[in-house]
Amino acid sequence: MGGGGGVSEGVTFEEFVSARLGVLVRYATVVTWDPHLAEDIIQNVLVRAQSRWPRISRMEAPELYVKRMVVNEFLSWRRRRAARTVPLTGEVLDGFLPSAPDHIVQRDDRDAMLRLIATLPPRQRAVIALRFYEDLTVDQIAEILGCRTVTVRTHLSRALASLQNALPATLVTTGEPS
Amino acid sequence: MTREIEDVIRAAQSRRAEQAPSAERIRAGLPRRAAKVRNQRRYGLAGAVVAAAAVTAAAVVPSLALGDRTPPAVVQPAGPAGSPSGPAKSAAPATSAAPQRSLEVALGFRPHWVPSGFREHLRHVMLGADDGADPTLLRVWKTGVPDAADPTKGGGLSLSVSTGVEDPANIQDTSGERVDINGAPGFLSGARDGKSSVSWSPGEGTVLSIDASRVRISESDLLKMARSVRPDTGVATNPVRLTWLPDGWVSQAALVGGRSAAGWHSEILAGTPMTGVSSDVQGKEAKEGKVSTGGDVNITVGTTSLAPAGGTILTVNGWRARNPVRTDLPGQSLTYLVVELGGGRLMTLVSQGTTLDGLKRIAEGAEIEPSGLEWIGR
Structure with missing residues (x-):
């Protein structure tokens, strides 16, 4: 599992931050799809984690616990309210993409996907981050989100269906085996 | 085909990860945060x-x-x-x-039935980030006597009213069981960690939810409370x-x-x-x-x-x-x-x-x- 390793038991909070902050920030950025929200969330989570560090550091997978805190923070209802603006702001979407046209089909796919992921509901966005960026199993995602595996599968299938249906047909066909 | 789209998702996620904010800046800001x-x-x-x-x-x-x-x-x-x-x-x-x-906000809605013993003790208005944004109102019913210094302490039943929502599905928790709230589709999340909730959109960019936190309430009572919600012309002051x-x-x-x-x-x-x-x-x-x-x-x-x-x-x-x-x-x-x-x-x-x-x-x-x-x- 991608999220559980990376830190050994008994490290200090400062050592943990030194070693893993970059990974955590990238993870939060993929979960939230909003670098500024990710920054906000990571700072809040680290402040809380620091106060609980004596307990967290004794866990089998401290990093996984902190990543769970990030997802929970993102999905809390206050954060959802902030996060909902992500797919609706043109300036935000523009910020994702290069202004120059891209003639490489594979890159078009990726750019279109950048836009489309931003339109997913936050929970679906979090699930695909955990599934494809973190390479977690459905069972592990269910444990992190505190829900049933069938719920995770539902989110995952809905997200995939939404992305697949919304991806421009010309780009979808480029993925077909020849 | 699924394999292909998964690869595209991974590529997009990798690219998004590259746009992550500076870890050093975040670290430098931790003491202030x-x-x-x-x-x-x-x-x-x-x-x-x-x-x-x-x-x-x-x-x-x-x-x-x-x-x-x-x-x-x-x-x-x-x-x-x-x-x-x-x-x-x-x-x-x-x-x-x-x-x-102005901190005056239309109440919008209220339940006409709450479980026995619950009384309204809190109204919480969250204004949007700018003047044009619609506020979110939270009304909380509690049992017992709230803390005088901090009435937000402790659990309760809360009604959240969000208006001006462009896409209600975006802020609804749709992971629960589908239920009908007076003709509107809703989602009921059963008791988990002492929390349960039901959310629905009565239309016109409005999302309502009732959340039970650290209080015992049956799913049927939660639904009964949700189904009793009607427009309220009052104003939160x-x-x-x-x-x-x-x-x-x-x-x-x-x-x-x-x-x-x-x-x-x-x-x-x-x-x-x-x-x-x-x-x-x-x-x-x-x-x-x-x-x-x-x-x-x-x-x-x-x-x-x-x-x-x-x-x-x-x-x-x-x-x-x-x-x-x-x-x-x-x-x-x-x-x-x-x-x-x-x-x-x-x-x-x-x-x-x-x-x-x-x-x-x-x-x-x-x-x-x-x-x-x-x-x-x-």
Whole structure:
């Protein structure tokens, strides 16, 4: 599992931050799809984690616990309210993409996907981050989100269906085996 | 085909990860965030943990204005003018007063049935990031007597009313069981970790949800309460009105509650628009120095104060006041002002990002009109 390793038991909070902050920030950025929200969330989570560090550091997978805190923070209802603006702001979407046209089909796919992921509901966005960026199993995602595996599968299938249906047909066909 | 789209998703995620903010900047900002979080935990609006002793006898304070009813006259900053690019902490009071955002918000909806023993004790208004944004209102019903110093403590049943939602599906938790709420599709999440909820959209960009937190309620009662929700033409008000804030600061959230109308408790959170809300646009502006990256004030009026004891004694519009100072590291960035309003009522201002003179001016401009609070405890 991608999220559980990376830190050994008994490290200090400062050592943990030194070693893993970059990974955590990238993870939060993929979960939230909003670098500024990710920054906000990571700072809040680290402040809380620091106060609980004596307990967290004794866990089998401290990093996984902190990543769970990030997802929970993102999905809390206050954060959802902030996060909902992500797919609706043109300036935000523009910020994702290069202004120059891209003639490489594979890159078009990726750019279109950048836009489309931003339109997913936050929970679906979090699930695909955990599934494809973190390479977690459905069972592990269910444990992190505190829900049933069938719920995770539902989110995952809905997200995939939404992305697949919304991806421009010309780009979808480029993925077909020849 | 699925394999292909998964690969495209992974590529997009990798690219998004490359756009992550600087880890060094985040690390450098941790001490300041720690101070802010500690401040919000102790004095904030979101269920902060408070340890002060409850005061059971609350005095009724008649209509009271600390200062004139008209906005205060222009005054010169008492402190040295902050450098335009300097940290918000050094900001002195600005020389102009901007019109303040109204804290009056339409209630929109209310349940006509709540389980036996529950009474409404809290109304929490979260204003949007800007004047055009629609507020979210939270009404909370509790059993028992709420904490006098912090009515947000403890569990309850809350009705959340969000309006102006462009895509209701985006903020609904659709993971639960599908249910029908008076013809509108809803989602019921059963009890988990002491929490259960039902959310639905009655249409017109509105999302309603009822959340049960740390209270025992059956799913059938939760649904019964949801199905009893009807439009409410009332207005949520706050007995405290601010007529002045530092330049660029706006009211962002407000809370009114308590044990009864006589024992009301009010909190207002105000600050730069960046506070408490993140968005790409605001973040970019902050980084470009167009807006301050910090600064907020929490104004509490109640029968207790959570400020440290002691402090320099001073006078604010004739009222006795004090300016306690914290010497611990997180507290060093905070400025306190406690004003004794009489009748056992205290106004506590705690801020990060303005001076004592700024706090005095906020207090002088505050108007208090405790009316329309009969709903508390009913």
